[in-house]
Amino acid sequence: MKRAKKRFEANKLGVMSVEETRKKMVEMIGVNKIYADHDGHGSNHVVKDLNLSVYEGEFLTLLGSSGCGKTTTLRMVAGFEEATSGTIHVEGESVGSKEPFERDVNTVFQSYALFPHMTVHDNVAYGLKMKKVKKPEIKKRVEEMLELVQLGGFEKRYPSQLSGGQKQRVAIARALINQPKVLLLDEPLGALDLKLRKQMQIELKRLQKKLNITFIYVTHDQEEALIMSDRIAIMDSGVLQQVGDPTDIYENPKTKFVATFIGETNLFEGSVAEVSGDAIGITVESGGFTVKGANFAAGELITVSVQPEKMLYSATPVPGFALQGLVKDQVYVGSILKTIVVLSDGQEVKIERLAGQELPKNGLVYLFWNDADAKLIRDMDSVVYEAAENVTL
Amino acid sequence: MNKKLKKRIFKVSGTSFCALVYAFLFLPIVVIVTNSFNATTTKPYQTWKGFTFDWYVRLFDGSNASLLDSFKNTIIIAVTSTLLATVIGTLAAVGMYRYTFRGKSVIDGMLYIPVVIPEIVIGIALLTIFALVNVPRGMLTLILSHVSFSIPFVIFNVRARLAGYDNSIEEASMDLGAGRIGTLLRITLPVLTPGILGGALLAFTLSIDDVIISKFVAGNTYTFPLKVWDSIKSGVSPAVNALSTLILIGTIVFVVLTQSNLLKSEKRKSFKKKRKAR
Numbered sequence A: 001m002k003r004a005k006k007r008f009e010a011n012k013l014g015v016m017s018v019e020e021t022r023k024k025m026v027e028m029i030g031v032n033k034i035y036a037d038h039d040g041h042g043s044n045h046v047v048k049d050l051n052l053s054v055y056e057g058e059f060l061t062l063l064g065s066s067g068c069g070k071t072t073t074l075r076m077v078a079g080f081e082e083a084t085s086g087t088i089h090v091e092g093e094s095v096g097s098k099e100p101f102e103r104d105v106n107t108v109f110q111s112y113a114l115f116p117h118m119t120v121h122d123n124v125a126y127g128l129k130m131k132k133v134k135k136p137e138i139k140k141r142v143e144e145m146l147e148l149v150q151l152g153g154f155e156k157r158y159p160s161q162l163s164g165g166q167k168q169r170v171a172i173a174r175a176l177i178n179q180p181k182v183l184l185l186d187e188p189l190g191a192l193d194l195k196l197r198k199q200m201q202i203e204l205k206r207l208q209k210k211l212n213i214t215f216i217y218v219t220h221d222q223e224e225a226l227i228m229s230d231r232i233a234i235m236d237s238g239v240l241q242q243v244g245d246p247t248d249i250y251e252n253p254k255t256k257f258v259a260t261f262i263g264e265t266n267l268f269e270g271s272v273a274e275v276s277g278d279a280i281g282i283t284v285e286s287g288g289f290t291v292k293g294a295n296f297a298a299g300e301l302i303t304v305s306v307q308p309e310k311m312l313y314s315a316t317p318v319p320g321f322a323l324q325g326l327v328k329d330q331v332y333v334g335s336i337l338k339t340i341v342v343l344s345d346g347q348e349v350k351i352e353r354l355a356g357q358e359l360p361k362n363g364l365v366y367l368f369w370n371d372a373d374a375k376l377i378r379d380m381d382s383v384v385y386e387a388a389e390n391v392t393l
Numbered sequence B: 001m002n003k004k005l006k007k008r009i010f011k012v013s014g015t016s017f018c019a020l021v022y023a024f025l026f027l028p029i030v031v032i033v034t035n036s037f038n039a040t041t042t043k044p045y046q047t048w049k050g051f052t053f054d055w056y057v058r059l060f061d062g063s064n065a066s067l068l069d070s071f072k073n074t075i076i077i078a079v080t081s082t083l084l085a086t087v088i089g090t091l092a093a094v095g096m097y098r099y100t101f102r103g104k105s106v107i108d109g110m111l112y113i114p115v116v117i118p119e120i121v122i123g124i125a126l127l128t129i130f131a132l133v134n135v136p137r138g139m140l141t142l143i144l145s146h147v148s149f150s151i152p153f154v155i156f157n158v159r160a161r162l163a164g165y166d167n168s169i170e171e172a173s174m175d176l177g178a179g180r181i182g183t184l185l186r187i188t189l190p191v192l193t194p195g196i197l198g199g200a201l202l203a204f205t206l207s208i209d210d211v212i213i214s215k216f217v218a219g220n221t222y223t224f225p226l227k228v229w230d231s232i233k234s235g236v237s238p239a240v241n242a243l244s245t246l247i248l249i250g251t252i253v254f255v256v257l258t259q260s261n262l263l264k265s266e267k268r269k270s271f272k273k274k275r276k277a278r
């Protein structure tokens, strides 16, 4: 996590304002996917009104929990699945009517999908053969490509004679050899062990920068997403929740889902009791507190997110905060001390400290935080609520 | 001491049991081969009258034309029906693997019926149908019948291969620029080849030695098994033994050729294991 955070700091300066001037490589406009149920009727709305642009040379990660529609989204871009509605552009051109083999997009499959009856060489050469490239040229380019993924000398092996990581690299080499404009990667590191995974993350990132290819990368590992991506798009049950660079996503989650999905966080759900200037009084079940913010009205539902390392505590009451809890568990994870404080309504608040700063066991503590560390999230449910109320029939 | 003795008894009895099983399997074949060199000329051709190549010569000098003819029929029928059954069965297996449709499980179950029904029932059924629609019995009806009883075996074989088949390799192929036909020829068929060949071999074998069904639908046409069957009444002529011996040799050559390929890939596997162990 720490390493990831350092990266954002580095990223922050460069990336943000440049986006508008860069070329859009893939653009999804109002894309929906509805699967028919097995018996032909009924339906399963898997991707909902997706609008997303991916820019030239960008490493964009689609992040979301299992079954949220990431693979389906990739498959629509690759052409294996047809969008129920909406359009997909690759390099400004609609690809709706194009077959997979007509699209300038290549895929690294979740299951590798290497051709079992072909050698490593023939697997990698396949794309060039289809393009009718001359034999000596194929040989040269395959060699180069295998060198690039550090598999020189493996040409004559069959896929069954390779380790997981080697198969993975063959799959990547095979997809890259046609020099696609866009490479789609569906959890390419999912089957690897942790060490190899870390190593491949770095290798992939290096390849992507070197070849300057647009990557759309699917994962459900948030740490992987934070480390590798230029931008992250977070999906939940087919709905795009937030798109932004890692820092942005981490520091300013726009929805409760994003806040909980990226890292651990404490969510305080309540309603706005009063607003005076930029101070908002909030009541939650276990008490209340004041935060700084704008554009909230009394009565509105609100969620406040505070990260464990930003939680503060005191033995005496703190002005502006009425959150009291009992210290329950304290565990060391490496050099980090993780503490759980239970509030009066049973909510467990996570606190992280460096080793040595233990809280009084079973003691009563008052929780608070600095204004800047509280992220205010407008509750989507309440927005929907309002919208529904405004409809006149 | 006691243990040693036990071991020995086990070993001896095991070996002799094996020998008996093999004798049981191969003695009839030995008899056939031997008899093909029998110089006897009197029915029922069973007493040994000395060694001769005569029967092999006579096989091809015109005096056994009808026997050779029947063998030619058998080969034509086997090759044609195998080709047809393999194509149809492979397509059916792939189609049923890929698509879901109403009543699929019923159709699936029905595949087993022709396999378990007594052949005699199929024979009568086919004969009835051919008579009903007035198809003259002969080569055509023989081929059609053989195709019909071979198809399920091809389907089962190809389907066994499909069980471990990863659909995404076809998608990968198209992703890399191959069209549908190209993908079928370069990916799907080669990967399924062992299953398809297995099915074809089975269909070929079934066709070559089928008697019961053929008997019903053959009309005046003779296949090799039917010819032999008919000649039993008058004692099997050593010419039949000679032809059988030739078929046997052909089969052995074929098996050795294919098995040696198998052996090679086995060797590669064990080589891999050794490398892993190191």
Ligand SMILES: Nc1ncnc2c1ncn2[C@@H]1O[C@H](COP(=O)(O)OP(=O)(O)OP(=O)(O)O)[C@@H](O)[C@H]1O
Binding pocket: A035, A036, A044, A046, A064, A065, A066, A067, A068, A069, A070, A071, A072, A073, A220
């Ligand atoms: N061919 C299909 N027919 C019907 N429903 C499907 C089909 N493919 C996927 N689904 C459904 O669509 C939803 C999204 O699937 P998808 O494969 O896109 O998820 P995912 O985000 O890639 O998940 P994971 O991280 O587990 O791979 C799931 O609920 C799944 O059951």
Ligand SMILES: [Mg+2]
Binding pocket: A070, A071, A072, A110, A186
């Ligand atoms: Mg998936």
